Amino acid sequence: MDLVERGRLFPMTRRWPAQTTILVVEDDPATAKIIQVRLEMEGLTVLVAANGMEALEILHREQVDMITTDLMMPAMNGFRLVQEVRDLAPPKGRIPILLLSSNHSEQDMVRCLAAGADDYMAKPISVQVMVERLWRLYERSHRVG
Amino acid sequence: MPFPHGLLLPILRWATLGLLALTGGLVLVGTILQYRKDRQNRHRIACYQAWETQLTDYLFKKGYEHGSFGPVSWADRWLFRDFLARYQSTIAGQEFELLRDLYLGMGLHASLPQRLKDRDPNVRAQAAKEISVFRLDEPAEHAPPPVTERPWRWKPGVRMEGYLDQVLPLLDDPVPFVAHTAAQALTHSRSLRFAAPVLTWVMREELYQRERLLRVLEGFGPDLLPWMKENLESPNQNPEPWILYALLVGSHRHRESLPRLLWLLDVPSVDLRASVLKALIILADPEVYPRVLSFAASPAWEIRAQVARALGVLGGPSAVPDLLPLMTDPVFEVRRNAAQSLVDLGHSGVSALSWLADDPASDRFARDIARERLEWADERGHL
Numbered sequence: 057m058d059l060v061e062r063g064r065l066f067p068m069t070r071r072w073p074a075q076t077t078i079l080v081v082e083d084d085p086a087t088a089k090i091i092q093v094r095l096e097m098e099g100l101t102v103l104v105a106a107n108g109m110e111a112l113e114i115l116h117r118e119q120v121d122m123i124t125t126d127l128m129m130p131a132m133n134g135f136r137l138v139q140e141v142r143d144l145a146p147p148k149g150r151i152p153i154l155l156l157s158s159n160h161s162e163q164d165m166v167r168c169l170a171a172g173a174d175d176y177m178a179k180p181i182s183v184q185v186m187v188e189r190l191w192r193l194y195e196r197s198h199r200v201g
Numbered sequence: 202m203p204f205p206h207g208l209l210l211p212i213l214r215w216a217t218l219g220l221l222a223l224t225g226g227l228v229l230v231g232t233i234l235q236y237r238k239d240r241q242n243r244h245r246i247a248c249y250q251a252w253e254t255q256l257t258d259y260l261f262k263k264g265y266e267h268g269s270f271g272p273v274s275w276a277d278r279w280l281f282r283d284f285l286a287r288y289q290s291t292i293a294g295q296e297f298e299l300l301r302d303l304y305l306g307m308g309l310h311a312s313l314p315q316r317l318k319d320r321d322p323n324v325r326a327q328a329a330k331e332i333s334v335f336r337l338d339e340p341a342e343h344a345p346p347p348v349t350e351r352p353w354r355w356k357p358g359v360r361m362e363g364y365l366d367q368v369l370p371l372l373d374d375p376v377p378f379v380a381h382t383a384a385q386a387l388t389h390s391r392s393l394r395f396a397a398p399v400l401t402w403v404m405r406e407e408l409y410q411r412e413r414l415l416r417v418l419e420g421f422g423p424d425l426l427p428w429m430k431e432n433l434e435s436p437n438q439n440p441e442p443w444i445l446y447a448l449l450v451g452s453h454r455h456r457e458s459l460p461r462l463l464w465l466l467d468v469p470s471v472d473l474r475a476s477v478l479k480a481l482i483i484l485a486d487p488e489v490y491p492r493v494l495s496f497a498a499s500p501a502w503e504i505r506a507q508v509a510r511a512l513g514v515l516g517g518p519s520a521v522p523d524l525l526p527l528m529t530d531p532v533f534e535v536r537r538n539a540a541q542s543l544v545d546l547g548h549s550g551v552s553a554l555s556w557l558a559d560d561p562a563s564d565r566f567a568r569d570i571a572r573e574r575l576e577w578a579d580e581r582g583h584l
Contacts, residue, residue: 084287084291085253086249086253086287086288086291087288087291087292089253089257090256090257090260090288090291090292090296093257093260093261094257094260094261097261158290158291179290179291179293180289180290180291180292180293180297181291181292181293181294182292182293182294182295182296182297183292183294183296184294184295184296185294
């Protein structure tokens with residue numbers, strides 16, 4: 057890829073540490089692919105799960121630094137996934153989580169944040185903004201940690 | 202005349218053969234149709250897989266170069282349209298602008314006039330959605346093309362007009378979700394020239410449906426409120442659209458409309474007053490407390506129920522003495538709202554509830570609801 061062009065499109069101000077891994081939990085493969093490619097451009101290692109159950113399996117198997125998850129998914133939804141992750145022993149139980157949802161209701165946002173999600177974005181999402189939010193979450197969790 | 206028995210066998214034989222031929226023909230037609238469908242599905246999957254990779258390249262690697270997506274054959278354009286539609290509700294921002302360029306650059310909008318009149322309701326709804334999502338009526342920086350070329354022959358960067366006007370008739374569509382999508386397309390334009398038809402469409406629905414359709418009207422943004430104030434007929438003659446007005450003031454948290462809300466409280470309509478009180482709860486201005494309190498003795502329980510919620514929000518702990526009489530209201534909803542308000546007030550409200558729950562001399566209804574709400578709050582760890 058042309059780095060000059062990439063820099064013009066997406067000015068890179070972030071310096072992700074090598075081997076930073078993010079788990080993308082999304083049941084729509086088209087959206088998952090877009091997010092995956094964009095995050096890989098950031099130099100991140102991206103793992104993709106189609107629902108909360110798959111995500112938990114990956115979490116038990118792999119070292120994951122951050123999670124971004126859809127809210128409405130079959131088998132196990134994002135809300136339940138957040139609760140399950142928060143029930144895990146640290147450090148896995150403290151992984152920063154960004155929730156994405158097409159439901160714009162205030163009630164849902166409050167419910168998700170109360171369950172332990174670190175941030176919330178309503179769909180449609182700008183992938184640029186999402187990357188920026190993930191970076192802020194990552195910075196904050198490592199400063200606090 | 203007796204039936205010639207000698208003909209029976211040949212008739213049966215030919216009938217059997219005919220039946221076999223018919224069955225065979227049907228099986229053959231079914232197989233061919235299934236084969237075609239399978240082939241189409243395989244083709245669709247192959248196209249989608251190829252386009253997904255091309256799309257991510259286009260969005261993140263080659264973007265801003267018009268036409269850099271790669272060719273899409275004419276026969277596959279309808280497939281490509283459906284492919285792009287999958288991203289409408291998930292992608293926004295810079296990437297969505299590139300998607301819009303791609304959609305317009307490929308001329309996928311050219312078929313919209315036909316699709317808006319298609320027999321399939323899904324196709325009609327999708328066409329209306331595309332007009333809204335890809336902002337086809339939005340002015341562009343260049344001069345409009347000659348009238349003969351408008352509105353359907355679009356050129357990149359040229360203003361397109363008339364798309365949303367073509368969506369208007371869909372408000373009368375016999376299929377509800379098509380009309381709903383059309384209304385959403387019109388409101389998302391934020392153009393108040395569509396306010397009257399969309400409002401008329403909402404008012405055609407039953408009262409309980411209208412509150413659900415409030416979300417559609419919210420699409421116009423808070424600018425709809427001054428428009429409604431100017432254009433709706435007097436609430437004394439027709440209070441129903443003003444119910445929507447009051448609810449919209451609440452959902453937009455539009456403080457500038459507070460004087461109008463208080464004025465609407467003078468209109469003797471139970472539903473309107475209840476809606477205004479709901480909006481006042483959201484605006485939460487303590488100055489209106491005395492005015493709200495004056496409705497605590499209203500003969501309509503719907504109004505008293507809203508007053509029971511409003512007093513706690515507007516008055517804070519000082520509202521406890523005014524809430525206690527509502528705990529003995531003959532209507533359960535009023536008692537429950539009053540008890541909930543007391544729980545929400547924290548220490549002072551919970552003390553009052555505990556006193557009611559423990560006092561054998563207190564009203565039986567008040568005691569029961571006080572106990573029920575205290576248990577409810579305890580289960581959730583609010584105490």
